[in-house]
Amino acid sequence: MPSPVSSIRNLGPTSDASYARAGITSAEALRDLGPDAAYARLLAHGSRPHFIGYYAMVMGLQGRPWNDCKGAEKTALRARFDAIVSAALADDTAPPIGIEVILDTIGTGLRR
Template identity: 50%
Template sequence: MESSFIKVGIPDAETLRDLGTDAAYERLLRDGLRPHFIPYYVIEMALQGRAWNDCRGQEKADLRIRFDRIKARVAEGRDIHRDAFEAMMDAIGVIER
């Protein structure tokens, strides 16, 4: 995780705390990290000073909602770029009809 955080401009714990779980995890996803719920909530628990497996019940369900929103936001951004690329390729005749 350390090298992944550094790669996306999060060089230390202070920066991670300042950003918070959602913004930090979104940076990781936008950099190509494959989404996975466990690392997401591990970050949240660490920032609270809690054990990684301390997340349960409604709190875990609420975190899952936040995680899914981040994934959707990142996916929407990727789809926009893909759609623009495909439109350009279609305009120059690369995509067969």
């Protein structure tokens, strides 16, 4: 039987719903995708970019506490995060993320 995403260190019950919206329904599926592909999928399904959420997941997949990320490792993860977010924002076929979701929902259209 598959384990819930929230069985991974640093990821709580709310994570199960967020990851499920992106089609990631188990800890095993998350591990198979890897952190960068999984985070890109979260963004593609409307999750708001959040660096701490990203590196908490990365640390959790390594079995480490979220606050174990420091120094050069954190700087390198920030560069990976920024690249993932930039790619998501550049994808014209992806649904809007962040404030863009709200603007689209209330009918004002996407911010230009």
